[in-house]
Amino acid sequence: MSRYIMSRVLQAVLVLVGATFVIFVITFALPGDPVQALAGERAADPAFAEAIRARYHLDEPLLQQYVRFLAGALHGDLGQTYSGQDVAQMLGERIWVSAQLAAFALAFQIVIGVGAGVLSALRRNGVADTGVRIFTLAGLSIPFFVTAFVLQLVVGVKFGWLPVAGTEDGFLSYIMPGFVLGSLSTAYVARLTRGQLAESLREDYVRMATAKGLTRVRVVAHHALRNSLIPVVTFLGLEVGALLSGAVITESIFNIPGMGQAMARAVYLGERTTVVGVVTVFVFVYVVANLLVDLLYAVLDPRIRYA
Amino acid sequence: MFLQIRGMVAIGLTSVLLASVASCGGSEAGKKTGAFSAAILEPSSLMPANYSEVYGAQVVSALFTPLVTFDIKTNETRLEVAESVESTDNKVWKVRLKPGWTFHNGEPVTSRSFVDAWNFAANKKSAQLNAYVFGDIKGYREVASGAEETMSGLRVVDDLNFEITLVRPWSQFRQLLGYPAFSPLPSVAYKDPKAFEQRPIGNGPFVMEGAWQHDQQITLRRNDSYAGTKAKAGEVQFKIYQSFDTAYNDLLANNLDVLPAIPTARSTEAKSLLGDRFGESPSGRMEYLGFPVNGEKFTSPGVRRAISMAIDRDAITKAIFKGTRTPATGFVPPVVPGAAADACGALCVHDAAAAKAAFDAAGGIPGGGFTIGYNSDAPENKEWVEAAARQISKDLGVNVETKAYPKLAVLLGDLSSGKVDTAFRTAWTFYFPSPENYLKPLFTQDAGENFSRYRNDKFEALLRDGAAAKDTEAADAKYAEAERVLLDDMPYVPLWYQGVMVGHSKRVSDVSVDSFRRLRIESVVVK
Numbered sequence: 001m002s003r004y005i006m007s008r009v010l011q012a013v014l015v016l017v018g019a020t021f022v023i024f025v026i027t028f029a030l031p032g033d034p035v036q037a038l039a040g041e042r043a044a045d046p047a048f049a050e051a052i053r054a055r056y057h058l059d060e061p062l063l064q065q066y067v068r069f070l071a072g073a074l075h076g077d078l079g080q081t082y083s084g085q086d087v088a089q090m091l092g093e094r095i096w097v098s099a100q101l102a103a104f105a106l107a108f109q110i111v112i113g114v115g116a117g118v119l120s121a122l123r124r125n126g127v128a129d130t131g132v133r134i135f136t137l138a139g140l141s142i143p144f145f146v147t148a149f150v151l152q153l154v155v156g157v158k159f160g161w162l163p164v165a166g167t168e169d170g171f172l173s174y175i176m177p178g179f180v181l182g183s184l185s186t187a188y189v190a191r192l193t194r195g196q197l198a199e200s201l202r203e204d205y206v207r208m209a210t211a212k213g214l215t216r217v218r219v220v221a222h223h224a225l226r227n228s229l230i231p232v233v234t235f236l237g238l239e240v241g242a243l244l245s246g247a248v249i250t251e252s253i254f255n256i257p258g259m260g261q262a263m264a265r266a267v268y269l270g271e272r273t274t275v276v277g278v279v280t281v282f283v284f285v286y287v288v289a290n291l292l293v294d295l296l297y298a299v300l301d302p303r304i305r306y307a
Numbered sequence: 308m309f310l311q312i313r314g315m316v317a318i319g320l321t322s323v324l325l326a327s328v329a330s331c332g333g334s335e336a337g338k339k340t341g342a343f344s345a346a347i348l349e350p351s352s353l354m355p356a357n358y359s360e361v362y363g364a365q366v367v368s369a370l371f372t373p374l375v376t377f378d379i380k381t382n383e384t385r386l387e388v389a390e391s392v393e394s395t396d397n398k399v400w401k402v403r404l405k406p407g408w409t410f411h412n413g414e415p416v417t418s419r420s421f422v423d424a425w426n427f428a429a430n431k432k433s434a435q436l437n438a439y440v441f442g443d444i445k446g447y448r449e450v451a452s453g454a455e456e457t458m459s460g461l462r463v464v465d466d467l468n469f470e471i472t473l474v475r476p477w478s479q480f481r482q483l484l485g486y487p488a489f490s491p492l493p494s495v496a497y498k499d500p501k502a503f504e505q506r507p508i509g510n511g512p513f514v515m516e517g518a519w520q521h522d523q524q525i526t527l528r529r530n531d532s533y534a535g536t537k538a539k540a541g542e543v544q545f546k547i548y549q550s551f552d553t554a555y556n557d558l559l560a561n562n563l564d565v566l567p568a569i570p571t572a573r574s575t576e577a578k579s580l581l582g583d584r585f586g587e588s589p590s591g592r593m594e595y596l597g598f599p600v601n602g603e604k605f606t607s608p609g610v611r612r613a614i615s616m617a618i619d620r621d622a623i624t625k626a627i628f629k630g631t632r633t634p635a636t637g638f639v640p641p642v643v644p645g646a647a648a649d650a651c652g653a654l655c656v657h658d659a660a661a662a663k664a665a666f667d668a669a670g671g672i673p674g675g676g677f678t679i680g681y682n683s684d685a686p687e688n689k690e691w692v693e694a695a696a697r698q699i700s701k702d703l704g705v706n707v708e709t710k711a712y713p714k715l716a717v718l719l720g721d722l723s724s725g726k727v728d729t730a731f732r733t734a735w736t737f738y739f740p741s742p743e744n745y746l747k748p749l750f751t752q753d754a755g756e757n758f759s760r761y762r763n764d765k766f767e768a769l770l771r772d773g774a775a776a777k778d779t780e781a782a783d784a785k786y787a788e789a790e791r792v793l794l795d796d797m798p799y800v801p802l803w804y805q806g807v808m809v810g811h812s813k814r815v816s817d818v819s820v821d822s823f824r825r826l827r828i829e830s831v832v833v834k
Contacts, residue, residue, distance in 0.1 A: 032716035036723070038351065039436060040359030041715070041734060043723045043756050047451050051434035083351055084501050085521065152553075157560045164560045165553045166546065167523065252549045257522035261549060265349075268684075268714070 008294070012287040017070070019283045020276055024066050027272040034058070034270035038082055056082060056273070069276060078280070079273035081266070087277040091259065095244075095281060097167065098258035101251070102243035104178025105185075109236065113186040117193025117232075118225065124198060132190060139187030148180045148253045165255035177254040181247055185239055189232060196228035203227075237293035241286040341541030343564040343815050343833050345826055346554035349522050349547050353507050354500070355490040356428035356435040361824045364487055365567075366545060369527055369828055370509035371490035372535060374402060374421070375481060379821045379830075382644050382740035384482050387535055388416060388491070388510070390467075392484060397476035397775060404467040408534040410493040411514045418469035420491035420510075422461045426450060427497060428488060429458060437488040439755070440738065443480075445472045476775045478782045482739040512538045512829045522547050527828075538829035539817070555810075564815050567826040569808040571687060574629045581810045589642050589806045591737040591822040593635060593745075595799035596679065596695065600759050602728045604677050609669025611797040614730075615654050616662035617702035618695050624803050627691045631808055635801035638790050639742040642804075642822040645783035646742055650790050655801060659702040666703045676706030678729035682718045683711040692732055722758040733758060733799070740822065742786035743773060750793060761798035 035049045035058070053059045056079075057068060072079055078087035120132040155176060156164035162176050163169040200206060201224050209223045210216075248260035255261075259278050266274035350363035355371050358364060374389035386392070390403040408416035427433055429441045431453040441447050445460025460472035473480065483489070491510060496503045506518045512535065513527035525545040529538045546563060548554040551570050557563040559580065569577045569585075578585050596614070598605035605611060620634035637650030653661070681692040689711065696707040710729060712718040721727050735756075737744040747770055748754050752762045766789050773785035809826070811818045817832045 032714045033720045034716075036720045037714070037716040038359065039719075040351065041719075041736065042359070043719050043758075045436070045439040045755060047431065048434060048436055048438060051431050055434055084504065090521070152556055157556050160560055164557045164562055165548070166557070166562075253553065255548050255553050261522060265549075270716070 005291075005295075008291050012291065015287055016280065016283055020069070020073075020280055021066060023276050023279045024069065024272065025062065027270065027275050028062055030267065030270045032270050034082060034272070037269045037271075052082065056080070065272075069273070073280065078277040081274050082269070082271055087273050090262065090274075091277055091281055094257060094259045094262055097256060098244050098247055098251070098260065100174055101178055101181060101247055101256060101258055102240060104174045105182030105243050106236065106240065108179050108182040109186045109189050109239070113189025114193050114229070114232065116186075116190040118197060118220070120190065120194040121197035121201065122220065129194075132194070136187035136190050139183050144180055144184055145249055145253060147183055148177075148250060151176055151180060152253070165253075167256055173254075173256075177250050177256055180254075181243060181250045185235075185242075189235065192232050192235060193228065196231060197224060200224040200228045233296065234293055237289055237296060241282070241289040244282065244285050341833050342544065343540055343542075343812075343831060344544040344546050344562075345565040345567065345828065346548050346551065346557070346563055347525075347545045347567075348549070348551075350525075352436070352504060353519060353525075354435065354504050355424070355492070356433075356437045356440075356488040357504075358487075359436055364823060365825045365828075366525055366527075367487045367490070367507075367509075368511070368825055369513040369543070370507050370511045370515060371487060372408075372509070372511045373485055373487060373489045373491075374404075375485040377482075377485055377740055377821070379819060379827055382642055382822055384485060384740075389484070392481045394480070397478045397480070398473050400471040400473070400480055402469050402471065405534070406467060408510055409532065410491075410510050411508045411530060412493060412495065414493045414495075415466075416491050416510050417466040418463045419466075420493065421489070422457075422463055422469055423494070423497070424490065424492035425461060426457045427492065427500075430456065433500065435488075437486075440483065440486055440488050443473050443475060443477055445474050447474075478774055478776050478779075479739065479741040479743050482741045482744075485740075486738050510534075512536075513543065516542070520547075522549075536829070540815075540828065540831050540833050543828050543831075558810055558812065561812060564812045565818055565826060565831065566810045567807065567820050567824070569810050571629055571631055571808075574631060574808055577808065577810055584811050584813070586809045586818065586820075587631070587806050588809065588820045589633070589640070589804060589822065590820075590824045591640055591642050591740065592734060592805040592824070593640055593736075594632070594732065594734045594802045594805065596802060597731045597733045597759050597799045599725075599728055599730075600761050600796075600798050604672050604674065604728075605730065607669045608796050609665055610672055611800065612654055612795075613662045613666035613669060613703060614699055615651075615797055615800040616656070616658050616665065617699045618800065618802065619657040619698050620655065620803055621657065622698075623691050623694050627687055627694060628803070632803040632805050635803050638793055638799075638801050639745045639786075640804045643737065643740050643742055643745070645779065645786065647783075647787040647790060650787065651794055651801060654794060654797070657698075662702045663704070672705055676708065678708040678710050679732065680710045680712060680718060680727055680729045681732040682713075682715040684714050688732060723755070725760065727758070731758070734805075736823075742783060742790065743770065746770060746786060746789055746793065750798060759798040761796065763792060763796060766792045766796075 035052050036044045057065055076088060080086055116132045120129045123129050152164055155161050163173050167173045206219060206224050209219045247258055248264050251258045251260040252264055262274060263278045347362040347365055350358055350366055351360060352358040352363055353366055355367050358367060372387050374387060374392060375384050376387045378385055388404055388408050390405045392400060392402050394400045410416060425441055428435045429438050429447055429450045431451055438451060444458050446455060446458035449455035450458050462470045464470060493508050495508060506515050512530055512533050514530045516526040516528045519525050524547055527543045529541050551568050554563060554566050555569060555573050558566045598611055624632045624634055636655055637647060639646040679692050679696055681688045683689050692709050696709050700707040735749060748756055750757060750761050751767055769785050769789035773782045776782035776785055807820050807824050809818055809820050815831050815833055817830050819827050819830060821827055
C-alpha cells in the first residue's frame with residue numbers, strides 16, 4: 001500500500017509541474033498587457049511600464065520566467081501580485097475563506113442531499129418522493145447564478161433574514177452562498193442516494209436484518225444506507241476539489257474574498273503570478289482529493305487491493 | 308476503518324463550521340454611533356502617487372491632504388497645507404506651509420515631507436504609476452531614469468518654505484498641486500514602502516484603523532488632531548465590493564450606508580425606491596469618439612465635423628444612460644472653472660441635413676464606410692457604440708461597423724502603440740481642474756495619450772500662451788481660443804459628460820460626491 005501511495009505522490013508532482021507550466025503558457029496568451037491593466041483608464045507611462053516589467057521580470061523569455069517561478073515556489077515563494085501583495089500570503093488567507101464556503105456547501109449536500117434521498121427512497125412514489133424529485137429537477141436545471149440573484153433579492157434584501165453579501169457576519173454570511181454553491185450537487189446527491197438506497201432495500205441482507213427483528217430505523221440506517229453511501233462518498237470526495245475551484249462566480253456575486261474571486265480578477269488583469277498561484281493550489285487540492293478517494297475505495301470495498 | 312474515516316471527516320467538517328461560528332461577530336462599524344459605511348471597489352494602491360482609479364483616490368484623499376484642495380461645488384483652488392503658493396514668472400514657484408500640521412504619528416509636516424515624497428515618487432526604483440505628473444519639474448528626467456536621486460528643481464529653504472522650479476512657465480501649476488500624488492509622506496514611508504502601503508500614515512482628516520483588508524474593508528477613524536476642518540463622522544468603514552450591483556442590494560437591505568456609484572441599470576428603480584436619499588452630481592469625466600487623423604479615412608476635418616453632427620447625443624444619453632450623462636457642449640466640462648460655455652455650438656447638436664451636407668462638401672469617406680472600435684468590458688459601451696453607428700450610418704448614408712476589444716487594456720495598448728486605424732471610443736478624466744487638463748494631455752504632439760496623433764502648431768502655441776499668462780482670466784481666454792481651434796479640427800468628437808448617482812441609508816445625511824467622483828466622507832453626518 002505504501003508503495004502505491006509513493007507512486008501516486010510522484011505522479012502528483014509531475015501533474016503539478018505540468019499543470020503549472022500549461023497555465024503559465026496560457027497566461028501569456030491572455031489579451032492585453034498586464035502593465036496597461038495596472039494603469040486603469042489611462043495609457044501607461046512608458047517609464048512606469050519599463051519599471052514594472054523590470055521589477056516583475058516580465059521582460060524575460062517565457063521559459064526563464066517559468067524557471068524563476070518554479071525555483072521560488074519550491075521555497076514557498078509564489079511571487080507577488082503586480083500591485084505588490086505577496087501571493088502565497090494572500091492565498092493563505094483566502095484558502096481559509098474558500099474552505100469555509102466549501103464546508104458549508106458540502107454540509108448542505110450531505111444533510112439535505114442524503115436526507116432527501118433517504119426520505120425519497122423510503123416513500124417511493126409518495127408525496128415526499130414526488131416533492132423531492134421536483135425540487136431536484138429544479139436544482140439541476142436552474143443555473144446556480146440565477147438561484148444566487150433570486151435568493152440575494154428575496155432572502156437578503158426583501159426579508160433581511162440573511163446578509164446580502166460579504167463575510168463580516170461570520171457564519172451567517174456563508175449560509176446563502178454555501179447553499180447556492182452546493183445546490184447543483186445537492187440535487188445530484190439526493191438522486192444518487194435515492195437510487196442506491198432503493199436498490200439496497202430490496203437486497204436479501206436487508207430482508208434478513210428485518211427478519212431478525214431489528215427496528216426499521218436500525219435496518220435502514222445501519223444496514224441499507226451504509227452500503228448505499230459508497231458511491232455517494234466517492235462523489236463527495238471529488239466534489240471537495242470542485243467546490244474549492246468552482247466558487248469563482250458564487251464568490252463574486254456574494255462578495256466573498258476567497259480564491260475564486262482572486263482568480264477571476266487576476267485573469268482579467270492578466271496577473272500571471274496570481275493565476276498560476278491559485279491554479280497550483282487547485283491542482284494540489286484535486287490531486288490530494290483524488291488520491292484520498294482512490295484509497296477510500298480499498299477501505300469501503302475490501303475486494304480492492306493496492307499491492 | 309470506514310467508520311473511523313467517516314468520523315474524521317465529520318470532525319473536520321464540524322470544526323471548520325464551528326470555527327466560522329466562532330469568528331462571527333466581525334465588524335460592527337455600521338452600528339457604532341458616529342460611524343457609517345461606504346462602498347468602494349478594491350483600490351489598486353493606497354500610495355498617493357500609485358493608484359489608478361477613483362477608489363484609490365477616495366481612500367488616499369481621506370488619509371492625506373496636499374498643499375491645496377478644490378471646492379466641492381466650484382472646483383476653485385483653496386489653500387490647505389500651504390499658506391501661500393506664489394510665482395512671479397509661472398516658472399519658479401515659492402511654497403510657504405502653514406505651521407502646526409502633523410502626520411498621524413505626530414511627525415510635523417515640513418518642506419522635506421513634500422520634497423522627499425515627490426523625489427521618491429518620481430524615482431524609477433519606486434515604480435509609481437502617477438510619477439509622470441512631476442514631469443515638468445526641473446530634474447524629473449534624471450530622477451525618472453535612475454541617474455539622480457533628487458530633482459534639481461526642488462529646493463528646501465527652511466522647514467516651512469520651499470521652491471519648485473519648472474522646465475517651462477506653467478500658470479496652472481497651483482491647481483496641479485491639489486492632485487493627491489503631491490501629498491506629503493512621513494519619513495517612515497521610505498523605510499519599507501510596501502508595508503507602509505498596507506497601512507499608510509498621512510496628514511489627512513482620517514487615520515487608518517488597522518491594516519488594509521484586501522477585498523474586504525478599509526476602516527478609517529477621524530483624526531481629532533487634524534489641522535484643517537475636522538470630519539463630522541467619527542468612523543468610516545469602506546466596504547470593498549466586486550461589483551456595485553451587489554453593493555446596491557446591500558444598500559437596499561440596510562447593510563450599507565452610502566453607495567457613491569449606483570449602476571446605471573438600477574437608476575430608474577433607485578430613484579423611486581430611495582426618494583430623497585438619491586442624488587446626482589456631475590463629474591469631470593467625459594467620453595469621445597476619436598479618429599486617427601493621419602489614417603486615410605479620417606484626414607478631412609469636414610468629415611469629422613459631419614460625424615459629430617450625425618450623432619444624436621440627446622437620444623443616446625436619455626435612452627441608454629438614463630440621463631446620467633449629459634450631451635457635451637465642448638471639450639471642457641462645465642464643472643471646470645474657466646470652461647467656455649457651449650463652445651461647440653451647432654457642431655455638437657444632431658442635425659441630419661447639416662451633417663449630410665457637410666459630409667458631401669468634404670468629399671465623403673474613402674471606401675464609403677468606417678469602423679468604430681470599443682472595449683466591451685464596460686457594460687454600456689456596446690449599446691451606445693452600436694446606436695451611434697446606426698445614427699451615423701443613417702444620416703450620412705455610409706456603412707458603419709463596430710469592432711469590440713475584449714478589454715480596455717487591449718484597446719488602450721493598441722491605441723498607445725498606434726495600431727488602431729479605425730475610429731475609437733475613448734474617455735478622459737481630469738486630474739486637476741483647469742481647461743488645460745482637457746487639451747494638453749490629449750492633443751499635443753508629445754503627449755502620451757494623443758491617440759489621434761493630432762498635431763496643430765497654432766493650437767500648441769495658444770496652450771503655451773495660456774501657460775505663460777499672468778492671471779487666470781488671461782489663461783482661460785487662451786485656453787478657450789485653443790478649444791475653438793480644436794473644435795474646428797475635431798480630432799475627437801466630444802460626446803457627453805458623465806455624472807454619478809449616489810444613494811444613502813436613513814442613518815446618514817449631507818452625502819455629496821465631488822467632480823473627481825470621490826465621496827466627500829469628511830462632510831457626511833451620521834444621525
